[in-house]
Amino acid sequence: xxxxHTPSVLILAAIASCAAAAAPERTTSAEPLPKPRSVRVAAxxxxxxxxxxxxxxxxxxxxxxxLTLDVFKxxxxxxxxxxxxxxxxxxxxxxxxxxxxxxxxxxxxxRCGWVGISVKYRLTNKHHPGTTPVDAVRDARSAVxxxxxxxxxxxxxxxxxxxxxGSAGGHLAATTALCPDVNEVDDDLSISAMPQAMxxxxxxxxTGPKGYGHTLCGDEWKLISPVDRVVPGLPPTLIMHGDHDTxxxxxxxxxxxxxxxxxxxxxxxxxxxxxxGYFTYxxxxxxxxxxxxxxxxxxxxxxxxxxxxxxYTVRETEVFAHGDSGYHTYRIPAMLLTYKGxxxxxxxxxxxxxxxxxxxxxxxxxxxxxxxxxxxxxxxxEEGDEALVTIGNPCPVEDxxxxxxxxxxxxxxxxxFVTRSLDDGxxxxxxxxxxxxxxxxxxxxxxxxxxxxxxxxNGRLLLPSDCKxxxxxxxxHSFAIYSDDHGHTWQRxxxxxxxxxxxxxxxxxxxxxxxxxRNYLGKGLRALATxxxxxxxxxxxxxxxDLPCPVCEASIIRCADDSIIYSGPAEPKRRAxxxxxxxxxxxxxxxxxxxxxxxxxYSDLVRLPGNELGCFYERDGYSTLIxxxxxSNWVAADAQPTSSxxxxxx
Numbered sequence: 001x002x003x004x005h006t007p008s009v010l011i012l013a014a015i016a017s018c019a020a021a022a023a024p025e026r027t028t029s030a031e032p033l034p035k036p037r038s039v040r041v042a043a044x045x046x047x048x049x050x051x052x053x054x055x056x057x058x059x060x061x062x063x064x065x066x067l068t069l070d071v072f073k074x075x076x077x078x079x080x081x082x083x084x085x086x087x088x089x090x091x092x093x094x095x096x097x098x099x100x101x102x103x104x105x106x107x108x109x110x111r112c113g114w115v116g117i118s119v120k121y122r123l124t125n126k127h128h129p130g131t132t133p134v135d136a137v138r139d140a141r142s143a144v145x146x147x148x149x150x151x152x153x154x155x156x157x158x159x160x161x162x163x164x165x166g167s168a169g170g171h172l173a174a175t176t177a178l179c180p181d182v183n184e185v186d187d188d189l190s191i192s193a194m195p196q197a198m199x200x201x202x203x204x205x206x207t208g209p210k211g212y213g214h215t216l217c218g219d220e221w222k223l224i225s226p227v228d229r230v231v232p233g234l235p236p237t238l239i240m241h242g243d244h245d246t247x248x249x250x251x252x253x254x255x256x257x258x259x260x261x262x263x264x265x266x267x268x269x270x271x272x273x274x275x276x277g278y279f280t281y282x283x284x285x286x287x288x289x290x291x292x293x294x295x296x297x298x299x300x301x302x303x304x305x306x307x308x309x310x311x312y313t314v315r316e317t318e319v320f321a322h323g324d325s326g327y328h329t330y331r332i333p334a335m336l337l338t339y340k341g342x343x344x345x346x347x348x349x350x351x352x353x354x355x356x357x358x359x360x361x362x363x364x365x366x367x368x369x370x371x372x373x374x375x376x377x378x379x380x381x382e383e384g385d386e387a388l389v390t391i392g393n394p395c396p397v398e399d400x401x402x403x404x405x406x407x408x409x410x411x412x413x414x415x416x417f418v419t420r421s422l423d424d425g426x427x428x429x430x431x432x433x434x435x436x437x438x439x440x441x442x443x444x445x446x447x448x449x450x451x452x453x454x455x456x457x458n459g460r461l462l463l464p465s466d467c468k469x470x471x472x473x474x475x476x477h478s479f480a481i482y483s484d485d486h487g488h489t490w491q492r493x494x495x496x497x498x499x500x501x502x503x504x505x506x507x508x509x510x511x512x513x514x515x516x517x518r519n520y521l522g523k524g525l526r527a528l529a530t531x532x533x534x535x536x537x538x539x540x541x542x543x544x545x546d547l548p549c550p551v552c553e554a555s556i557i558r559c560a561d562d563s564i565i566y567s568g569p570a571e572p573k574r575r576a577x578x579x580x581x582x583x584x585x586x587x588x589x590x591x592x593x594x595x596x597x598x599x600x601x602y603s604d605l606v607r608l609p610g611n612e613l614g615c616f617y618e619r620d621g622y623s624t625l626i627x628x629x630x631x632s633n634w635v636a637a638d639a640q641p642t643s644s645x646x647x648x649x650x
Contacts, residue, residue: 040280044341045609046100048370048629049107050315051118052077057146058139058184060122067139069147070099070118071154072110075310081155084162084302085115087144087176087195091167093213094133095125105164107610108290111306115156119143121172124216133168133207133217137224138184140172141193149191162302163195166277167248168213170203174226177234182223197300198237199293202245202276206252227252230259236266238296240289242278243271268296312634314595317371319345319616320363320625325377329354330363330625332450332553334394335606335616339403342424343367343606345374345616346394346407347625351386354622360390362409366425371614371627380428381409381419395449395463399486406487408434408448408463415439416446416465416481418490438481438492444470448481451504451555451604457511460484462535464503464515467495478503478517480535493536496529500541501551506558506586514586516556516566517541524548526568528586546582546589550574556586557605557613559632567595567603567615574601577617581635593635595628 051070059066074083086109088102099118106116121139124131144161151158163173175182176193183189204212207225214221222228237260241253253269260267270292272278272285279289294304320330327349334346349363361382365374383389393410405421407428416438417431439446445468453463463481468474477495484491501518508514512532519527519541526547529538547566554568563583570578570592577600581591596619603617608629615628 040101040277041283041286041609042104042280043101046103047341047368048609048612049100049103050370050372051103051106055146055150057119057143058186060135060139061128065122065128067122067143068099068120069143070103070106070120072103072106072116072118073155074110074113074115074307076307077115077155079153079155082151082157082160083113083115083155084109084160085117085147085154085156087117087119087147087161087163087173089119089121089140089163089165089169089172091165091169092123094136094168094171094216095123097123097169102165102169104610113303113307115154117143117147132220133171133213134182134220134224136168136172137175137179137182138187141176141179141182142184142187144176144193144195145187145191148193149188159196160302161195162197162199162297164199164201165203166201166280168204170200170248171205171207171224171226173198174200174203174205174237175224178226178229178231179224195235197235197297197302199296200237200239202241202248202278203239203253204248205239205256206249210249211252212248227256227259230256230263230265232263232265234260234263234265236300238268238270238293240270240272240279240292242274242276244274245276245278247276309631309633309637312631312637314628314630314634315371316626316628317374318624319365319371319374319627320347320349320377322623325349325363326351327361327363327377328352329622331602331618331622332392332394333602333604333616333618333625334396334449334451335604335614335627336396336398336405336452337606337608337614338398338405338424339400340424341368341609343371343614343627344396344405344425345625345627346380346396348392348394349377349379356392357390357412358388359384359386360392362391362394364425370608371629380407381417381431383411393447393450395451395453395465397453397455397461397463399459399461400455401459402486404487406453406461406483408453408465408481410447413445413447414443416448418487420487434481434490437490438465439467440469442469442471443467444474447502449504450502450553450602452557452606454505454507456507456513456534458534459486460534461487462505462513464505465492466501466503466518475499476501476520478515478529478538478541480505480515480531482535493531494538496538496541500527500529502553504554504556505535506556506564508558508585509562510585514556514564516547516554516586518549518551518553519543520551524550524572526554526566544586544589547580553602555603555605555615557607559607559613560611563632565605565613565632565635567605567617569600570594573599575599577603577615577619579615579630579635591636593637595630596626 053071165173257269279285351359419431478500525543527541566580606614
């Protein structure tokens with residue numbers, strides 16, 4: 001069994017193991033907090049998109065390396081269409097990168113009625129000895145010729161071809177128009193590689209001594225330097241470049257724009273505030289830049305309005321199954337999408353039976369490609385080898401300010417621990433017990449989550465939890481564990497009134513927190529409470545008539561448009577996992593759609609890039625854990641009216 005604990009230079013040496021008594025100090029780190037590495041929004045989106053078709057446009061390196069086109073098509077595509085086409089090239093200094101980083105552009109315009117194509121080309125690195133950027137230019141021009149030659153099969157108008165790319169990809173896009181004498185020997189030169197328009201993002205526009213890649217390009221630098229090859233008659237061009245870009249210097253973009261205009265060409269330079277890739281790292285600048293692209297394309301008579309969707313696909317992947325890696329059953333799902341775009345799927349691995357207590361480990365699988373494939377099952381924490389020790393109730397949250405993934409869990413549902421990962425869940429620090437800060441001696445039960453935690457706008461890490469208090473009668477309550485210092489210390493808020501249990505939370509646009517709770521009030525409905533102080537105190541729980549649910553865990557998440565999505569079984573005996581939509585902060589849930597009609601129980605929702613959602617859920621009598629991906633608009637498309645609660649006993 002592979003364990004993911006790292007030797008802890010990050011944890012104080014005095015901290016005891018989980019089985020030992022807790023150390024007096026409850027800080028989880030005394031070190032300066034790391035800052036997360038910048039990650040491109042667009043690159044993460046590419047991990048979650050799947051092309052409709054992959055075509056080989058040529059083969060190089062003695063037939064060993066196929067160069068491909070990843071094709072995105074509109075829902076109503078037909079080969080007889082004559083649609084505009086985008087041919088886009090990824091960046092990476094001609095030495096790295098892959099077509100997925102430009103999927104966002106190909107898919108985005110496909111949703112507006114285009115055919116979008118992301119191109120693979122030769123890279124100049126140790127894996128391709130002898131390859132130079134000139135070869136990449138040849139590939140770019142070959143790709144355009146292939147697309148134009150196969151217009152009938154691709155359903156495109158060969159005279160409405162737009163090229164695009166970022167950084168070195170922007171350079172390749174530009175060379176399709178500006179380097180007519182750089183061609184593959186076998187290319188049919190009767191087919192033009194000239195596009196009808198160019199959309200260039202912070203491109204390598206100057207390969208001279210003051211530009212980028214001069215040494216790599218060698219003696220042929222001027223042959224493929226767009227700024228040095230400007231002539232009249234070039235297609236309309238949009239350039240978007242950061243004013244502090246020193247990687248592909250802004251001065252080159254400005255000079256290119258001046259030369260294009262002097263030659264009588266239609267050229268627009270949009271100067272952004274920032275460095276290389278200035279709009280790609282955060283959502284707001286990205287959205288603003290895409291609006292500018294849309295406006296420019298519309299001015300040149302290209303469609304930019306998203307078309308009505310004719311179909312929505314739910315993609316499902318089995319993540320854990322009965323018997324995998326020697327575990328009898330996997331239960332209690334929790335999922336997190338990290339800042340870097342890695343999906344983390346946690347659950348309990350129950351070794352000998354499906355029972356809640358016994359030899360139970362906390363396990364994990366990771367996906368770096370949007371959930372299409374998953375890593376091997378790894379153990380985050382277990383105790384006693386085959387001893388009957390229950391480790392469970394995973395509740396992860398990522399701190400957006402530090403990039404640290406925090407994970408709380410329980411031992412025997414009596415003690416609470418926290419661990420953390422600084423590398424997207426690949427390894428985990430030795431857990432620290434925080435029971436004395438977040439529990440009380442009279443409690444007979446405590447559980448974190450299960451499911452994801454959240455980070456509030458003020459930076460607070462909030463982990464929904466529940467407890468039982470001994471007495472006659474015993475009482476059950478929901479509450480939240482929280483940290484206001486990026487995980488250094490942990491505290492708990494006040495308890496809800498009696499009858500509440502497992503819970504999840506969302507922060508509303510007004511800053512209030514909505515808590516959705518499993519409950520024992522016997523009405524077959526979900527209970528909701530709100531907090532105006534970040535989870536410290538809660539209003540009296542109220543049953544919501546729009547949320548029929550047996551006594552079971554359920555999930556809740558807020559979307560980019562501030563709507564709230566809920567997932568949970570809608571029928572007795574935990575069946576009919578249903579996705580519900582609220583557009584008024586969780587007060588009403590008029591829209592719903594069944595994700596799975598059969599046996600289905602616990603679930604956890606995750607917000608994905610590109611308006612998508614994921615649902616990680618138990619089904620088929622706890623025999624499997626499934627990850628389902630769907631567009632958030634799928635919920636409302638052909639939706640069923642919200643059903644009234646079933647009156648049968650729960």
